[in-house]
Amino acid sequence: MQPLADRLRPKKIEEMIGQTHIIGKGKIINKLIENKNIPNMILYGPPGTGKTTLANIVADVTGKKYVKLNAVNCGVKDIKEVIDSAKRDLFSYNGIILMLDEIQALNRKQQQSLLEVIEDGSVTLIASTADNPYFVVYKAILSRSTIFEFKTIEKQDILRGLKRAVKKLELDSNYESINVEEKALEYISETCNGDMRSALNKLELVFNIGIDIGLNLVNITLDNTIECSSIKILNYDKGGDDGYSILSAFHKSLRGSDADASIHYLARLIKAGDIQGITRRLLCVASEDVGLAVPQAITITEACVQAALQLGFPEARIPLAQATIYLAQCPKSNSAINAIDQALSDLDNIETGDIPLHLKDSHxxxxxxxxxxxxxxYPHDYVNHYINQQYLPDPIKDKKYYIPAENKNEIAFDRYWKNLKNIK
Structure with a gap:
C-alpha cells in the first residue's frame, strides 16, 4: 500500500500545512500560482516541510510538463537527456518544469549544464535542498533564481495535519472504529522535529501496531506511540547551515549572558557530538566577549576545554556545561577585539609610518x-617603572586603539594608569 504520507500529499496550495510566511491568501507563492508566472526557484529548508509538494502543485496548476530528477543519482548526461526529451514536447505543453531534488549533490560543472535552458526560458527550474543555497548552489544559478526558505512546521500545524490523517485513515479502513488518544498525537507532533512526513510515518506505524483484529478496531495510544518512537533526531550538519546556525546561537547566547539559552544550544551541540565546534566557540567567547572584564576567564575556559577533550563524551558534557555557565555569567568586554581589529584596519587603510628609531633593535x-x-x-630605571616616551610611529602617535570598557577590572587599571601618568 502507498505510504500514508504520499496518500495525504496535498494537491492544492490551500491544503498545504505550515510555511505561512510565504503560503496563504495574499502571500507570494499564492500570487505566483494565480498569475501562472513561475520564476526559477530554489526551495530551501529541512526535510518534510513541503518543498516537493509545492513543486508538484506548481507544475499541476500551471499546466506545464513536469520532469523530476534527483541530483543524488543523476549527472550531466541524465540532465541533458531529460531536457532534450522535454524540449521535443515543448509545443504540446505550456512549458516545462524541471524539479531537481537535492541540487547540492551536483558539482559545479553539473550545475552549469542547467544554465543554457534556464537562460533561454525553455525550462523553469525548481530545485530543492536542505542546505543553505548560498553555500552549495552555483552563483550563476542563484542570480537567476528566487530563493524561498521553508521552515520547520510548528507543533500546532503538525497536530492539525495528524488529525486530518486520522480522518483519512477512518475513511480508508474497514475497522469498526479508530480510538485515538490526544496525547499520542501531541507526542508525535512534539518529537517529529517539525517534519510533517516523519510525523505521518510515525502515525502510520502506531496505527499498524494498534490493530485489534478480534475486535475489529484500532487503538492509537500514548504508550504505543512512545514504544514506536526512536530518539528525536535534530537537524544538524557540521558543514551546513543548521550546524552554523546552532553554533551562532550558542555564541550569541553566551555573549548575551543568557545561561539558560547557552545551555540549551550546548545540549544541541552535544547531541550532535560536535565537541570541536563547542570548544572553539567557548575559547573564542572567553577572549572576544569576556576578555579583559575577567582576564582569568580564558585560563578557566582552557582548563574546562582540556578536561572535556581528555574525558570525551558523555562525561565531557560536565566541564563543557561548567565553562558555558561560567562564561554566560561573566561580565562582558569586547575592548580587546575592538583594539586589534582597529589596528589591523589601519594597517590596510592608512599610512602608519616607520617604527620610531629608539624602539628599533640595537643589539x-x-x-x-x-x-x-x-x-x-628603560622604564624600570624610573619611579613606578614608568617613563613617558613615544611608542607609536609618528603618523599615528596620538592614536587610541584600546578603549577600556565599563567593568570593574578595566576601570581599576584605567584609573591606576591615569593617576600614574599624571605624576610630574
Missing part, C-alpha cells in the same frame, strides 16, 4: 651609528 654592531635605540628610556 648588533653599528646599530648606534644608525641611531637605533640610542634615545630609548
Amino acid at each position: 648588533y654592531a653599528g646599530a648606534k651609528d644608525l641611531g637605533r635605540g640610542s634615545e630609548y628610556k
Whole structure:
C-alpha cells in the first residue's frame, strides 16, 4: 500500500500545512500560482516541510510538463537527456518544469549544464535542498533564481495535519472504529522535529501496531506511540547551515549572558557530538566577549576545554556545561577585539609610518651609528617603572586603539594608569 504520507500529499496550495510566511491568501507563492508566472526557484529548508509538494502543485496548476530528477543519482548526461526529451514536447505543453531534488549533490560543472535552458526560458527550474543555497548552489544559478526558505512546521500545524490523517485513515479502513488518544498525537507532533512526513510515518506505524483484529478496531495510544518512537533526531550538519546556525546561537547566547539559552544550544551541540565546534566557540567567547572584564576567564575556559577533550563524551558534557555557565555569567568586554581589529584596519587603510628609531633593535654592531635605540628610556630605571616616551610611529602617535570598557577590572587599571601618568 502507498505510504500514508504520499496518500495525504496535498494537491492544492490551500491544503498545504505550515510555511505561512510565504503560503496563504495574499502571500507570494499564492500570487505566483494565480498569475501562472513561475520564476526559477530554489526551495530551501529541512526535510518534510513541503518543498516537493509545492513543486508538484506548481507544475499541476500551471499546466506545464513536469520532469523530476534527483541530483543524488543523476549527472550531466541524465540532465541533458531529460531536457532534450522535454524540449521535443515543448509545443504540446505550456512549458516545462524541471524539479531537481537535492541540487547540492551536483558539482559545479553539473550545475552549469542547467544554465543554457534556464537562460533561454525553455525550462523553469525548481530545485530543492536542505542546505543553505548560498553555500552549495552555483552563483550563476542563484542570480537567476528566487530563493524561498521553508521552515520547520510548528507543533500546532503538525497536530492539525495528524488529525486530518486520522480522518483519512477512518475513511480508508474497514475497522469498526479508530480510538485515538490526544496525547499520542501531541507526542508525535512534539518529537517529529517539525517534519510533517516523519510525523505521518510515525502515525502510520502506531496505527499498524494498534490493530485489534478480534475486535475489529484500532487503538492509537500514548504508550504505543512512545514504544514506536526512536530518539528525536535534530537537524544538524557540521558543514551546513543548521550546524552554523546552532553554533551562532550558542555564541550569541553566551555573549548575551543568557545561561539558560547557552545551555540549551550546548545540549544541541552535544547531541550532535560536535565537541570541536563547542570548544572553539567557548575559547573564542572567553577572549572576544569576556576578555579583559575577567582576564582569568580564558585560563578557566582552557582548563574546562582540556578536561572535556581528555574525558570525551558523555562525561565531557560536565566541564563543557561548567565553562558555558561560567562564561554566560561573566561580565562582558569586547575592548580587546575592538583594539586589534582597529589596528589591523589601519594597517590596510592608512599610512602608519616607520617604527620610531629608539624602539628599533640595537643589539648588533653599528646599530648606534644608525641611531637605533640610542634615545630609548628603560622604564624600570624610573619611579613606578614608568617613563613617558613615544611608542607609536609618528603618523599615528596620538592614536587610541584600546578603549577600556565599563567593568570593574578595566576601570581599576584605567584609573591606576591615569593617576600614574599624571605624576610630574
